Amino acid sequence: MIEKKKYTVKQTPKETLSHWYYLMYLGRKLDEKAPNYLKQALGWSYHAPYAGHDGIQLAIGQVFEKKKDYLFPYYRDMLTTLSAGMTELEIILNGISKADDPSSGGRHMSNHFAKPEWNIENVSSCTGNHTLHAVGVARALKKYGEQAVAISSQGESSVSEGYVYEAITGADREQLPVIFVIQDNGYGISVPKKDQTANRKVIDNFSGYKNLHLIHCNGKDVFDSMNAMDEAKRFVLETGNPVILHANCVRMGSHSNSDAHELYRDEDERNYVKQYDPLAKYRRMLLRYKRFTEDELFEIEKKAKAAVKVAHKKAIAAPHPSADSIHDFVVPEPIKSLKYPEGLHQENSGEKIKLITALNETLKAEFRHNPDTYIWGQDMANKDKGGIFNVSKGLQQEFGKERVFNAPIAEDFIVGTANGMSRYKENMRIVVEGAEFADYFWPAMEQLVESSHEYYRTNGKFVPNITIRLASGGYIGGGLYHSQNIEGTLTTFPGIRVVYPSSADDAAGLLRTSIRSKGITLFLEPKALYNDPKAEAIVPNDFMVPFGKARVRRKGSDITLVTYGNTTPMCLEVADKLHAESGTEIEVLDLRSLLPLDSEAIMNSIKKTNRVLVVHEDKVFGGFGGEIAAQISAEAFEYLDAPVKRVGAEFTPVGFNRILENATLPNVQKILDATRELLKY
Amino acid sequence: MKKIGLFYSFNTKNTSAAAKLIQDELGQNVEVVNVEEATEDDFKRFSSFILGVPTWWDGELPNYWDEFLPCVEDDSMDGKTFALYGAGDQKGYPDNFVDAIGLMVDFIEARGGRVIGYVANEGYQFNASRALRNGQFVGLPLDFENQAELVKPRISKWLKIILKQF
Numbered sequence: 001m002i003e004k005k006k007y008t009v010k011q012t013p014k015e016t017l018s019h020w021y022y023l024m025y026l027g028r029k030l031d032e033k034a035p036n037y038l039k040q041a042l043g044w045s046y047h048a049p050y051a052g053h054d055g056i057q058l059a060i061g062q063v064f065e066k067k068k069d070y071l072f073p074y075y076r077d078m079l080t081t082l083s084a085g086m087t088e089l090e091i092i093l094n095g096i097s098k099a100d101d102p103s104s105g106g107r108h109m110s111n112h113f114a115k116p117e118w119n120i121e122n123v124s125s126c127t128g129n130h131t132l133h134a135v136g137v138a139r140a141l142k143k144y145g146e147q148a149v150a151i152s153s154q155g156e157s158s159v160s161e162g163y164v165y166e167a168i169t170g171a172d173r174e175q176l177p178v179i180f181v182i183q184d185n186g187y188g189i190s191v192p193k194k195d196q197t198a199n200r201k202v203i204d205n206f207s208g209y210k211n212l213h214l215i216h217c218n219g220k221d222v223f224d225s226m227n228a229m230d231e232a233k234r235f236v237l238e239t240g241n242p243v244i245l246h247a248n249c250v251r252m253g254s255h256s257n258s259d260a261h262e263l264y265r266d267e268d269e270r271n272y273v274k275q276y277d278p279l280a281k282y283r284r285m286l287l288r289y290k291r292f293t294e295d296e297l298f299e300i301e302k303k304a305k306a307a308v309k310v311a312h313k314k315a316i317a318a319p320h321p322s323a324d325s326i327h328d329f330v331v332p333e334p335i336k337s338l339k340y341p342e343g344l345h346q347e348n349s350g351e352k353i354k355l356i357t358a359l360n361e362t363l364k365a366e367f368r369h370n371p372d373t374y375i376w377g378q379d380m381a382n383k384d385k386g387g388i389f390n391v392s393k394g395l396q397q398e399f400g401k402e403r404v405f406n407a408p409i410a411e412d413f414i415v416g417t418a419n420g421m422s423r424y425k426e427n428m429r430i431v432v433e434g435a436e437f438a439d440y441f442w443p444a445m446e447q448l449v450e451s452s453h454e455y456y457r458t459n460g461k462f463v464p465n466i467t468i469r470l471a472s473g474g475y476i477g478g479g480l481y482h483s484q485n486i487e488g489t490l491t492t493f494p495g496i497r498v499v500y501p502s503s504a505d506d507a508a509g510l511l512r513t514s515i516r517s518k519g520i521t522l523f524l525e526p527k528a529l530y531n532d533p534k535a536e537a538i539v540p541n542d543f544m545v546p547f548g549k550a551r552v553r554r555k556g557s558d559i560t561l562v563t564y565g566n567t568t569p570m571c572l573e574v575a576d577k578l579h580a581e582s583g584t585e586i587e588v589l590d591l592r593s594l595l596p597l598d599s600e601a602i603m604n605s606i607k608k609t610n611r612v613l614v615v616h617e618d619k620v621f622g623g624f625g626g627e628i629a630a631q632i633s634a635e636a637f638e639y640l641d642a643p644v645k646r647v648g649a650e651f652t653p654v655g656f657n658r659i660l661e662n663a664t665l666p667n668v669q670k671i672l673d674a675t676r677e678l679l680k681y
Numbered sequence: 682m683k684k685i686g687l688f689y690s691f692n693t694k695n696t697s698a699a700a701k702l703i704q705d706e707l708g709q710n711v712e713v714v715n716v717e718e719a720t721e722d723d724f725k726r727f728s729s730f731i732l733g734v735p736t737w738w739d740g741e742l743p744n745y746w747d748e749f750l751p752c753v754e755d756d757s758m759d760g761k762t763f764a765l766y767g768a769g770d771q772k773g774y775p776d777n778f779v780d781a782i783g784l785m786v787d788f789i790e791a792r793g794g795r796v797i798g799y800v801a802n803e804g805y806q807f808n809a810s811r812a813l814r815n816g817q818f819v820g821l822p823l824d825f826e827n828q829a830e831l832v833k834p835r836i837s838k839w840l841k842i843i844l845k846q847f
Contacts, residue, residue, distance in 0.1 A: 009751050010751055010755075186739075200774070200776040221747060248739050248741060276737075281744050
């Protein structure tokens with residue numbers, strides 16, 4: 001029995017063949033023209049030519065349904081995006097970074113083609129990290145019962161990245177509708193694939209996966225690629241399971257225009273890869289099987305050349321982005337509370353609750369408020385267990401396994417799939433426990449940095465709506481890996497918010513604001529205060545704390561202690577002690593929010609007290625207090641009667657023995673000593 | 682005996698060299714056809730075939746075979762007999778050694794064709810091959826890169842076997 005292929009040179013309708021030839025020829029003309037823009041100093045300084053990938057790229061674009069499927073093309077996917085419906089003008093606008101570039105308005109590197117409004121997603125230059133986003137959005141497609149797929153397209157070398165394995169493993173385990181297309185041209189820039197993987201065809205590394213279906217095809221052949229992509233999509237839609245498709249390609253040129261393949265490929269190789277030219281092969285077949293005459297093909301070529309010419313003129317005349325737009329779309333505007341504009345309340349009836357209770361109750365309230373809210377993380381939901389500290393206790397019982405679920409021990413996967421899933425719906429809100437402890441968040445930094453760029457990079461077309469909760473800090477005898485404060489690093493990235501409450505009411509108010517706002521908020525929880533009576537407070541049901549609003553915990557006129565998190569109660573203790581001793585009036589300013597920072601509140605306080613001590617639990621050297629001190633020096637120097645001092649941890653890891661921990665972390669005595677010293681000036 | 686159609690690409694080095702050795706041994710019993718220009722009618726003229734099918738890249742048919750096969754993809758090959766040889770590189774591409782022979786055999790057998798000229802895998806070193814079935818290659822692998830001195834004797838030995846089977 002001969003298996004009938006859906007697409008063959010003899011059976012495919014002529015109109016379809018013609019359309020494909022037009023797209024392939026058009027793409028090739030653009031691919032060949034791109035380097036000229038650089039030569040003329042018009043842009044397109046990064047161009048990764050796709051010639052040799054033509055078959056599979058045409059096929060990816062043809063099976064993609066805009067606004068229904070999700071396509072994550074990589075930086076070599078010019079024909080993929082043309083085939084998916086983008087125009088030659090849009091391609092050139094991206095290439096020369098004009099303001100009308102639908103991908104990013106000239107913000108992202110050239111040759112990163114995208115159109116987010118059609119679900120042709122704007123992806124990173126970090127090879128393959130969009131694999132996690134494809135898996136994330138596929139999770140939403142499955143949960144919401146869509147008959148659609150997510151397609152992640154990438155080179156074979158990207159599969160060397162650990163996060164690609166996390167993504168494929170997750171898609172296999174969760175049985176998600178994803179097609180991973182691996183375009184294999186044998187090289188990662190100059191590195192041959194034998195230096196990347198033992199199996200020459202890298203998808204064979206996944207042959208033991210339970211639910212993943214493997215398909216191999218010739219990515220240089222239009223018909224084989226079309227049949228393979230068609231089979232892949234049908235398989236995913238019929239079974240709900242993922243596919244990994246390996247397309248054998250060749251790279252006819254260098255990796256990019258900053259690479260010279262003459263340095264590592266001999267002449268024989270450079271010549272023989274040209275013999276594979278998929279466009280020439282397709283053309284020969286159209287003629288051999290008498291589907292087209294030379295004249296007919298010539299007409300198609302003429303039309304494509306004319307289209308490139310017109311698009312070129314329009315793109316050259318199009319405006320550049322303006323210099324004063326650089327601060328647009330870095331972080332979205334947060335939700336505003338009319339009732340609590342300063343993040344303060346006067347509630348004095350009711351019972352004080354613990355900080356951990358405030359978090360738990362606020363999470364539950366927000367899950368009731370918005371049915372498109374989800375939470376996942378490690379150790380998150382197994383019967384009565386709800387997180388390592390039980391912050392999420394009872395959530396799965398009330399909201400079900402579809403909305404509250406465990407994640408594997410893969411932090412980058414936790415954050416990356418949150419980014420991906422949040423693409424599905426604008427009002428979707430995702431809360432993740434980014435890691436069991438903040439100390440374990442480092443593997444996820446890759447996705448955090450990536451996510452921090454989305455809003456800027458898409459020129460405001462997409463921002464992940466994620467609250468990342470992290471149990472932070474020490475004072476629990478936790479040692480090197482259960483004591484870290486990581487805000488000193490986190491606050492260096494534009495595009496995210498970082499908050500660090502120190503009481504139950506502020507924790508509730510900031511968590512509500514974080515979840516309801518668009519964008520990414522790092523929600524750092526002082527785990528030593530979870531159950532500490534010092535952090536207990538009365539919490540109004542609807543309380544909200546805006547970002548970038550510090551809270552005066554204690555009014556004073558002699559010195560300002562600027563602090564946040566675990567050291568807030570210590571500063572208050574110092575203030576009470578000195579007041580009792582000598583009547584000193586110390587102002588304690590709890591920042592609550594580090595990014596954005598309430599610089600105004602800091603300066604206003606210093607203008608009143610003329611002395612300032614910056615206190616935080618994290619290391620002094622390189623800690624966030626350095627930024628605060630620098631701002632004070634620049635903006636309030638003339639109001640100071642004493643130097644700006646800082647108290648924080650020693651520049652050493654936190655040892656496990658309590659003696660070591662005590663010696664390393666700040667405490668009441670250290671703050672007291674520094675305060676007294678400043679008061680002497 | 683009926684003439685054997687020897688189909689291969691004339692624009693090749695190693696495959697053509699092997700074809701020349703085959704012609705030298707079989708003389709008038711073979712008629713060569715350039716697969717790059719072959720038609721369905723060329724194919725129909727023969728019932729016995731020797732096909733030169735080298736492996737390209739990571740285990741693919743050469744373009745010219747890919748481009749020819751649609752000519753005959755709808756035809757029954759019942760009653761036709763095929764022997765295949767093909768160049769492969771055991772050291773450079775050990776994971777897909779002479780895969781193209783296997784791909785072509787799959788195509789032929791799916792259409793009812795008979796394949797002869799199986800070769801034991803002794804004397805070859807490789808990791809995997811689509812041309813391998815139960816310890817035998819379904820055609821004659823030739824390795825011009827690593828075992829050039831064995832090309833001629835392997836062809837001679839193979840021809841003696843297949844001539845009895847056609």
